[in-house]
Amino acid sequence: MDRYLPEDWILPALDDGNRDFFTSGRLALQRCVECGTVQHPPEDVCRSCQSQRLEAAEAEGNGRIYSFSIVHHPLGPKLAGSVPYNVALIQLDDHPHVRIVGNVCDPDEGPLEIGQRVRAVWTTVPDPHSDEPLRLPQWVRGEPAGPQAE
Amino acid sequence: MHGRTAVAGVGESRYYRRGAADETEFQLACIAIRNAVEDAGLKLSDVDGIVSFMDRDRNHPARLGAALGTGKLNFTGQAWGGGGNLGMSTLMIADGALTAGYAECVVIFRALAQGQFGRFGRAPAVARAAGEQAYLMPFGVAAPVVRNALMVRRYMHEHGIGQEALAEIALAAYAHAQHNPRAVRYGHPLTREDYHASRWIAEPFHLFDCCQENDGAAAIVMTTAERARDLAKPPVYLRAAAAGMERWGGVPAFNEPSFPNGRYWHIGEKLWERAGAGPADVDVAQFYENFSGTTLMAISDIGFAPADGIEDFVSGGNIQWPDGDLPINTSGGNLAEAYIHGFQAVNEGVRQVRGDSTCQVPDVELSLVVSGPGTPPGSAALFSREP
Known part of the structure; x- marks a missing residue:
């Protein structure tokens, strides 16, 4: 699907900690090899046991709207044609202590409300600094589905 | 701590709408500091310490010391890790330096010209x-x-808080600003209808839930309690602080x-324990309002009312001067006086203890100033008339 905000809007700067999250097309979290804690956003150490042995953990991509805002005021010229837009905080079903920021991209489904079910979909954005595109999580309302839609 | 140091002087530049200042940000800083030193009855050459806050602050202490002709600098320091959340941490740094004997006369300031940067x-x-x-x-935050x-939004959802609670914060700020000629929004009253x-x-x-963007600077001078008693203005003691x-x-x-929420639970516990006082003892309070809703969180978290009861607490004029039980933001606050990253609130908190506010609460013994809860770590300071 198309990016919810304009193509030339701010992109994530990739680093070793966040590359999976922004390129894999999966909801890539981080798990501590020593104590098993799953954390987000990723960190150089486990926030629970301070181990530096961390591995990828994947979330299923189903959750609920935990909070949201409708933004009416363009924060910059590039957003002038995009207001009003929504920003939502999604609480994951399979890792309920994890909250992920995104946009709910299904305007036909009516107004956003806290508690509504959502699932992750992916938008592919060319990366001007790399041959590999960025894949950003976005959200649509609905019950948990099988394979994530493109 | 417990009144061993005091605020001896406060000063500010004129406060402007963003972009309206004729002075540079650095000049604004110099004006505020000069005014605070003069207010205390001190000379710039008495200043031997400079403290500020804000990551990547532009007004370097060495440049300031040279431009102002301060005395030898014995101490410089900066609160670290954010912006408006750090305001009252600067007083803890100065308190530590003064009680340890590292400095004798510390200036704390914040200058912010959003029209220039x-x-x-x-x-x-x-x-x-x-x-x-x-x-x-990338997602628009x-x-x-x-x-x-x-x-x-989440806080309102969890605690059944309505839009009127946010309105009360804005209405209190604007009501108080109408008495304060320094306030940028002086002469611009706000009604409940205007708000909605x-x-x-x-x-x-809404627009009126958001702080202004301003050009200006605010500064204070801190010294030991002993020395403050010999200066021009009555000492305003730092009874306690927490961060x-x-x-x-x-x-x-x-x-x-x-x-x-929860950003000020820990700070409240520490503050009241150190002060030997509680929220019920506070006569007047200044709460950072980058946005009205986070102010509600700070009022509740630090101990004035449970979150489920915060809308009742701020309603019915309870936070408005002159009749409310806890007048807040009595100079107009960040919403209506000026947004100097919350530091202008220290000047007002001090003036309330001295009896110099334009919305003066009678016989203030304890005056609270709380920094921003939007970003951790936060900070708060409690001023007192007696040490």
Whole structure:
């Protein structure tokens, strides 16, 4: 699907900690090899046991709207044609202590409300600094589905 | 701590709308500091310490010391890790330096000219966002207003708080600003109807829920209690201060366990324990309002009312001078006096103890100033008439 905000809007700067999250097309979290804690956003150490042995953990991509805002005021010229837009905080079903920021991209489904079910979909954005595109999580309302839609 | 140091003087530049200052940001800083030193009955050559806050602050202490002709500098320091959350941490730094004997006369200031540098209400002109911002800005959480909107929407949902509670914060600030000629919004009263009719910025924030963007500077002079007693103005003692955050309160991107509130639980506990007093003993309070809703959280978290009862607490004129039980933001606050990153609130908190406010609460013994809860770690200070 198309990016919810304009193509030339701010992109994530990739680093070793966040590359999976922004390129894999999966909801890539981080798990501590020593104590098993799953954390987000990723960190150089486990926030629970301070181990530096961390591995990828994947979330299923189903959750609920935990909070949201409708933004009416363009924060910059590039957003002038995009207001009003929504920003939502999604609480994951399979890792309920994890909250992920995104946009709910299904305007036909009516107004956003806290508690509504959502699932992750992916938008592919060319990366001007790399041959590999960025894949950003976005959200649509609905019950948990099988394979994530493109 | 416990009254061993005191604020001896306060000063400010004129406060302007963003972009309206004739002076540079650095000149504004110099004006505020000069006025604070003069207010205390001191000379710039008496100043031997400079403290400020804000990551990447532009007004370097060596440049200031040279420009102002301060005495030898024996101490410089800066509160670290954010912006408006750090304001009262600067007083803890100065208190520590003074009680340890590292300095005798410390200036604390904040100068902020949003008309000359980046505006806090705008996304930065970057193509890429790194660190925590990588998880926020690409999705439109690109300025503090959106970040705080997500916090406050959840807080309102969990605690049954309505839009009127936010309105009360704005109405109190504007009512008080109408008595304060320094306030940028002096002469611009706000009605409840105006509030509700104003445009949305980021729901649940209307225009009047958002702080201004200003040019200006505010400064204070701190010295030992003993020395302060011999100066021009009555000493305003630092009874207690507290700063910090809950364990794991700093997990980024809205993933801290206590989200959406909880930023001032720990600070309240420490502050009241150190002060030997409680919220019921406070006569007047200044609460940082980057946005109205986070102010509600701070009032509740620090101990004035449970979150489920915060709307009742702020309603019915309870936070408005002259009749409310806890008048807040009595100079107009960040919403209506000026947004000097919350530091102008220290000047007002001090004036309330001296009896110099334009919305003066009678016989103030304890005056509270609380910094911003939008970002951890936070900070708060309690001033007193007696040591």
